[in-house]
Amino acid sequence: MKWSRKIPKLTVVGAGPGDTDLITLKGIKALQSADVVLFDALVNTDLLEYASEAEQIFVGKRKGCYAYSQDQINELIVSRAGSHGHVVRLKGGDPFVFGRGAEEMEYASKYGVETSFVPGISSSLAVPGYQNIPLTKRGSSESFWVITGTTKDHKISGDVALAARSTATVVILMGMSKLGEIVSLFKQEGKQDLPVAIIQNGTTPQEKVGVGTVSTIESIVNEQNLTNPAIIVLGEVVKHRQQILELQHKINVEPSFVAAS
Structure with missing residues (x-):
């Protein structure tokens, strides 16, 4: 794997409940600085326009059908942070309310990835x-x-x-x-x-x-x-x-x- 010269970083961002106007300004700024965005099924995809230059990967699930398992998502966060730099994990609502945001930050931290959190408005x-x-x-x-x-x-x-x-x-x-x-x-x-x-x-x-x-x-x-x-x-x-x-x-x-x- 070719590793990026950028500092490996993960920002877990709450996208809010669906209305694009309900994401925070801090969340928008994180998307604008992203090199990779991993987004879930409940995220309004119009928000991805704020990260038009970033690699965008759908990792959500619908009706029990998973694009990626949670273990695969964890590994993808670490690998993309290493190869690209700033990974934004975009989740519907607030990632700390039944969103597994804490689990993903914990996993990334174990591999030396800098982590930060941007709250979202919970559904x-x-x-x-x-x-x-x-x-x-x-x-x-x-x-x-x-x-x-x-x-x-x-x-x-x-x-x-x-x-x-x-x-x-x-x-x-x-x-x-x-x-x-x-x-x-x-x-x-x-x-x-x-x-x-x-x-x-x-x-x-x-x-x-x-x-x-x-x-x-x-x-x-x-x-x-x-x-x-x-x-x-x-x-x-x-x-x-x-x-x-x-x-x-x-x-x-x-x-x-x-x-x-």
Whole structure:
């Protein structure tokens, strides 16, 4: 292998949840200085225009089909850092929220590659927010859980059952394949009427939203053909979305300006 004279460097960058405007300025600067970009499936590829001179390699997965295994990605980071210099690992959302960013930085560091991290806006926060669903709201929710729906063993996370017992807002990523098990756990806690929102392709033009309750959400998913990539939000805060829609409708029907007192 021909090694570059540049210092081997890895920057793990959060691309945000999908809307290209939601990447940070620091993330854009990292892309502009990249020699190689390794990007995932949930990254909006329009962001690659910021690294038009860099080698661009897709390393993501779709529906269980891997372009590269995680071990191969780790090795690719080290080899490209050695041969090219600055590698940007571009990941959807925030790479430290179920993104394996920490694992890749740890691996690269073992081989003498300088590492740095650029946070991204997590889909767990931004996607509900785009639909006017706050994760906390005075009088409705004092805290929130963010949980992976599916563990590395392809089982539902045990934390879902714990979260179902709390009064917190619960956000579940990668949980659509476990939706039946999730609603069952909440029903066991007597929360059949708890509001639920499922948001597919959040913050993008392809966004789809289904809103119901623990008892109705599975039928709504079937009716609207909701599927991955999507997040599941369970909690009283989901009602805020409808409240805002009703207020906006009222303003549009009866235009008026009322000054805040």
